[in-house]
Amino acid sequence: MGTDIENAIEMKDMYKIYPNGTVANSGVNFCVKKGEIHALVGENGAGKTTLMKVLFGLEEKTKGAVFISGKEVNFKSPREAIANGMGMVHQEFMLVPSYTVAQNIALGNEKTKKIFCDRKSEKEQMEKIAKQFGLAADFDEPVYRLSVGAKQRIEILKVLYNNAKIIILDEPTAVLTPQETEELFCSLRLMVKDGYTIVLITHKIKEVMDISDSVTVLRNGQTIQTLKTSETDPEEITRLMIGRQLKPKRERVACGGKNVVFEARNLNVRDKRGALKVKDMSFSIREGEIFGIAGVEGNGQSELIDAVIGFLKPSSGKVFYNGKDITGISTSDFRKESIGYIPDDRNLRGSSLTQSVAENFIICSHNSGKFNKGPYLNWKEVRGEARRLIKEYEIKTDSETALVGAMSGGNVQKVIVAREISKKPNLLIACQPTRGVDISSIEYIHNKIIEQRNEGAAVLLISAELTEIMGLSDKIGMLYDGELVAVRDNDDRITENEIGKYILNGRQNQDGREE
Structure with missing residues (x-):
């Protein structure tokens, strides 16, 4: 199967179907050119993170072909992906709190001199990378003392230290201030200028417009469209993501009381x-x-x-x-x-992932009387209330008996919001x-x-x-x-x-x- 060597990443006709029948990716096509920042957007459950986990060797594909710089690959583990010049910064940081910054960056890729770790050589390389891309760090500081923004810089330094040329960032600005976000974007621009390729998983449309060169939209596990960012606008991206225009935000009426x-x-x-x-x-x-x-x-x-x-x-x-x-x-x-x-x-x-949607709705209210029939739960009432809330809050689930752990993050959040606000x-x-x-x-x-x-x-x-x-x-x-x-x-x-x-x-x- 031929592919363009100018593409850093090319994924063709990708399927990921889990043993329980859940289809995360269905015929996805995803192409990223070398030296660009490519945004991957879509709603929760659209298949973005799953697709990148398949690419990085964290998940096994069901069907499809993956090419890196024109060469077909089939990574069985992140170690294989890292060895082929890839790095991924996850939404949840993977750092050892008690280790120093330098120890975290070098972890798993320590330089040795005879039989000992060559800390001096490691730190010199880290300082060079940090200076090159504006990623300031105190390499002797324990990680538990760092701010969230500093921890993220360490994660990025780690993938650069491991010689990654293709970097996947999963919701990197979720916990950053505007100033920290701009600092991150400055570093990403320097990387791209130096030949790196960045895949940015995000739901923030403004950031897509600010930083990316191209954007691919996924919906319901399928590729909807890939666009040059300069040739689109936030309204079009939003419409492609959710299949409709956003509703206007409910007006805040003047209602502040004295109490x-x-x-x-x-x-x-x-x-x-x-x-x-x-x-x-x-x-x-x-x-x-x-x-x-x-x-x-x-x-x-x-x-x-x-x-x-x-x-x-x-x-x-x-x-x-x-x-x-x-x-x-x-x-x-x-x-x-x-x-x-x-x-x-x-x-x-906020939830019990091993229990059903209906059971999660009555957490803390199962003894309220509304859901009781003598000493027992009135399951007819519980299920009826659950169906009502699922409909009112537009929760995507097979039924009120489905396990919460099988739902997307956004729908789990809706279950919690529905439970707390319905009171x-x-x-x-x-x-x-x-x-x-x-x-x-x-x-x-x-x-x-x-x-x-x-x-x-x-x-x-x-x-x-x-x-x-x-x-x-x-x-x-x-x-x-x-x-x-x-x-x-x-x-x-x-x-x-x-x-x-x-x-x-x-x-x-x-x-x-x-x-």
């Missing part, structure tokens, strides 16, 4: 190691108001929420709900209140509510959050996505190193750039001086 629903007062929280993660934090949320907290991950968001929901006991300070002191509340008592909670990790905290809570806590979900799911979840706010609920929104914070919030708190360094009304005077500076630098103005 304070939630208040944190001088809250201090330590993590399980004893480190102070939340520092003298105070803020309140009124009915009909969305309070968004913007910040780079790892700056106290998790500890704040854990203190609110009863996973951690505050060192000092108070938490109030409708005027009642709920400081140190148990998680079971917390769930009895009229509070909805969308956790930041849908698999670990009509007075307070909704939404942590990273659209992480890793596709554009139509984002649209739907955003509209549901605004709907709750319009109906009078107070909403605490925590997100690493500044566009999400700015698009939904009435007030925005900027979080840096466990402190709310600024709180602003969300109006025309505030910009993403201003927020980005606060959450990266703390209480500093544009000249870098303390306010």
